[in-house]
Amino acid sequence: MHDVLHRLAGVLADPGAETAAAELDAVRGIWRTLDPEERAAVTPLAQLAARRVAAADRGRAPSPGGSASDAPAAGPPAVAAPAVEAAHPQRSASHGDSLADVSPESLLPLLGLSSFRPGQREAVQAALDGRDSLVVMPTGGGKSLCYQLPALAGDDLTVVVSPLIALMRDQCARLTDLGHPAVMLASGGDGDANRRALDEIRDGTAKVCFAAPERFASSTFRAAIRQRTIALFVVDEAHCVSEWGHDFRPDYLRLASVIDELGRPPVMACTATATPKVADEIVARLGLRDAERVRSGFDRPNLSFDVLPFDGQGxxxxxxxxxxxxxxxxxxxxxxxxxxxxxxxxxxxxxxxxxxxxxxxxxxxxxxxxxxxxxxxxxxxxxxxxxxxxxxxxxxxxxxxxxxxxxxxxxxxxxxxxxxxxxxxxxxxxxxxxxxxRADLGRLVRFIQQAEVTVGEVGALIGRLRAQAGPGGEVELAGGGGGSDRDRIALAIAERAGAIALAPGEGGRLQVRVLPGEADHRRISEMCRAAKDRRWQAYRSIEQYASTxxxxxxxxxxxxxxxxxxxxxxxxxxxxxxxxxxxxxxxxVKGGRSRSAAPVEEEGRPVGDDELEPLKAWRRERADGKPAYTVATDAVLREIARRRPKHDDELLAIKGIGASFVAKHGEALLDLLDELPVAAGD
The missing domain is CATH 3.40.50.300 (P-loop containing nucleotide triphosphate hydrolases)
Incomplete structure (x- = not known):
């Protein structure tokens, strides 16, 4: 199978080469030697290579909506090719039906992978089925694979919206290095590169388009992607759509209308930091329909989390x-x-x-x-x-x-x-x-107080906007509507109270339309209180976490x-x-005084290996295959051997042992200590 993958990679790197057809013939010769699982795994890559070579022979790129059946008999003959028909932009169901026979596992070799991480398969399957989805995975959980794999399953266009220029550039480069046609458009980028990207979108060459959210303010860009059938519309860092999220981006306000303009293709919203409340707002803001909610679990098992307190003199x-x-x-x-x-x-x-x-x-x-x-x-x-x-x-x-x-x-x-x-x-x-x-908490309190917005301030803002607005009630604000949290919150409150409508404008500006009628001051008051409460809730969560x-x-x-x-x-x-x-x-620290960061101070009589061994054996059993120190360190075990605690309170008096340890291991440890002989000198 390695030889097959190597040959197919060469074909995809240059499908127009004179040797490409010969390499496909060689793949046909090897095909019968593969076992059924290997054939199923490599089929999508072989079909992609066959389509590219056929298109190169015809002197043009594959047409949008071309299916696996468009390829001549260059594909692997021993396996029936899964249908990859075009999806109609108005009907996500047709997309799901056309890819229903494509197994998510069969796509993994396209990215050089052999297995899924938790949650990834469910997300890929939802996209293949043409369903909307909300994918919530921790940082490093592998969200990008959830949309990259289904993007490679057919010939239609997948659009990925992200505010992260560095990440888009990296993902685009990885796909193109593997022979997959991907393009990227971002503000401030190379003009020639952007023009080439638009050409590849229009002529059907590109299968994946990465775009910063502000690109959708461009009618030229929107017209280009409207020429293609959209297989999947991906909103990465989707928490940016929530005005109450920690990283709100005004440009995300446009995306719901863009999705409608494209005929509501399947949408995948991805985020690493959505609480249940923010997740609900993402679904509502983007208009996700019967969304498949994929949560892989937020735990990062390979990370440890320590809070070290620093207060008082020095x-x-x-x-x-x-x-x-x-x-x-x-x-x-x-x-x-x-x-x-x-x-x-x-x-x-x-x-x-x-x-x-x-x-x-x-x-x-x-x-x-x-x-x-x-x-x-x-x-x-x-x-x-x-x-x-x-x-x-x-x-x-x-x-x-x-x-x-x-x-x-x-x-x-x-x-x-x-x-x-x-x-x-x-x-x-x-x-x-x-x-x-504790001084950091004071800094956060000052930030909250400085950002607090009153009903009077929101009313005054609406009045100023009304005075500046043109005949249609519209006015543009520079800098996304203001450079401070206070400005942003005032605009968000006015919008939520139904006094204004917001949409991003050209060049990072914010378009505001002042709605007719009197502002609802009761609603504004509720929103002011809600904004303040959200900030205090965020404060209390970090305060509690940081507490020792x-x-x-x-x-x-x-x-x-x-x-x-x-x-x-x-x-x-x-x-x-x-x-x-x-x-x-x-x-x-300064002055030569040395302090140990470890909370366990070893004082008292020495503890021999014979006395410590039964405690180590108990610890290995309680660790249940995990590293032994995850239960207790040697220093803690020695202190247990010295003190010989008889009840929970005495256990808790040992530095390095907390309530969680007692709840999980306390009874078993005390039972063991009752059975052990008392050391000489105790």
């Missing part, structure tokens, strides 16, 4: 020393450090450089070329650490990040989990570390926030609530 020095000590360990690099302000980004970057660590800073106040150069340095490995505001990370696909640190509290748990999820995307163990300070006073598992808190009832299953350490933070080296 807390800033300890915090700085902890960060340096943690990142100085090569096992925790490459690393990303998120800061709450541009100023702290520069200060923390300087701190790491002074400690001899290769680090670059990144924030929106830097020139675009400087940001690009620093991001590239981190991606290439020339810099081990990037210290950044939340301007960094969206669409940056660096798989080997070993740790993500938060120097300051983010504004919401959704934002935190998305940023923390940049660690361990290669599946190897990674760390998410939050350096928590409760004993709720960090992983459990994250899963509950996103409505995931499944039990977390960490591959290594879980979090600071369950496991001592003994991976940090001793922390040296």
């Amino acid at each position: 807390s800033v020095a300890r915090k700085r020393a902890t960060l340096v000590a943690g990142i100085s360990d090569p096992a925790n690099r490459p690393a990303v450090v998120y800061c709450g302000t541009r100023k702290s980004t520069e200060e923390v970057r300087d701190l790491l450089v002074e400690a001899g660590i290769s680090a670059v800073g990144y924030h929106a106040g830097m020139a675009a070329d400087v940001r690009t150069a620093r991001q590239d340095a981190f991606m290439r490995g020339d810099a081990d650490v990037v210290v950044a505001t939340n301007a960094f990370g969206m669409g940056v696909d660096k798989a080997d990040v070993r740790s993500v640190w938060h120097w300051g509290l983010p504004s919401s748990l959704e934002a935190y989990y998305q940023e923390a999820g940049r660690a361990g995307r290669d599946g190897a163990l990674g760390r998410a570390v939050l350096l928590a300070s 006073e409760n004993e709720v598992c960090r992983r459990r808190q994250l899963l509950d926030h996103f409505g995931d009832p499944e039990e977390g299953a960490p591959l290594g350490r879980c979090c600071d609530v369950h496991d001592p933070v003994d991976w940090l080296p001793p922390i040296t």
Whole structure:
């Protein structure tokens, strides 16, 4: 089968070559030697190669809507080809019927894969069936495959909308490298490249089109994609459609009308950070019909989650020393450090450089070329650490990040989990570390208070817009309607209260249409209160997560926030609530005083190996195949052997043991201790 895949890859790379037909003949000769499973797996790739060669022979690209049956007898003769007929843009059912016989597994070799991750198969099947879907997967969960595979199943066009230029560029390059015709259009891109992309869309060559949301303001672009049958319309980062989401983008407001304009093809909305409420709003805003909801589970088993508190005298020095000590360990690099302000980004970057660590800073106040150069340095490995505001990370696909640190509290748990999820995307163990300070909570409270919008302010805004509007009640605002959260929220409240209608305009501007009639002040008051409540809810969620006073598992808190009832299953350490933070080296602060980051202090008599072995055997049994330290470290076991606790309260008095440990292991451990002989000297 390897020889077949190699030959087909060569054909797809250059279907017009003189040797392409000969390579297909060679594939026919090998075909009968493949077993049925291998034939089924490679059939879609062989059919694609046959169509490309036939089209090259005819001197033109495959026509939109061309099916597998259009190809001459160049396809594999031993297998009946699944029908891949054109989908009518007005009827998603015809799309589903035409691809009903295509197995999702048979498409995997097109991307060089052999199996699905959780949730991916269901999402691919929904697209093949022509159904709308909402795909909610954690960062690194493999959302892109959910739309790339069905896009390759036929000849019609799949449109992928994303605000992440770097990610689109990367995905487009990967597809074209594999011989799949994909194009990308983004604002600020090469004009010639955009023109070539439009030509490939119009003539039927392109099967996948990646586009930034602002591209849909272009009538030329919309006219080009209207010439094609749309197999699937993908809205990536779909939480951007929610005005209450943490990353609202005004350009997403246009997408529902674009989908209608295209005859409502099947729609797939993808996101990594949608709470159940935001998920419902995505469905409503995009008008998804009977949507298949795919949730793969929010757990990232390979990540550990630690909250380290820093308050009181000397807390800033300890915090700085902890960060340096943690990142100085090569096992925790490459690393990303998120800061709450541009100023702290520069200060923390300087701190790491002074400690001899290769680090670059990144924030929106830097020139675009400087940001690009620093991001590239981190991606290439020339810099081990990037210290950044939340301007960094969206669409940056660096798989080997070993740790993500938060120097300051983010504004919401959704934002935190998305940023923390940049660690361990290669599946190897990674760390998410939050350096928590009560002072950060004060900063968030100030942000909430500064962004609070009153009924009077919204009324005044509507009045100003009415005065500026032309005869049709329309006015354009620069900068997407305002440069601050306060402006954005005031516009969103006015829209939700039915006083204005919003739509993105050209060049990043916002089009506002003031609706006739008096504004509903009661409704505006409700919306003002709702906006304020949402911000305080976000504050309380991150405040609770960052608290070291409760004993709720960090992983459990994250899963509950996103409505995931499944039990977390960490591959290594879980979090600071369950496991001592003994991976940090001793922390040296100014003045020479050394502090250990591990909460377990070993004092008292030594514990011999004979005394420790029964506890280690018990720990291995309780670990049930996971690493033993996920139950308790050796230091904790030694302290248990010294103290010989007799009830839960005495267990809880041992540093490194929390309420979750007691609930899960307490009874079994106390029963074991009752059976063990007392060591001499106890």
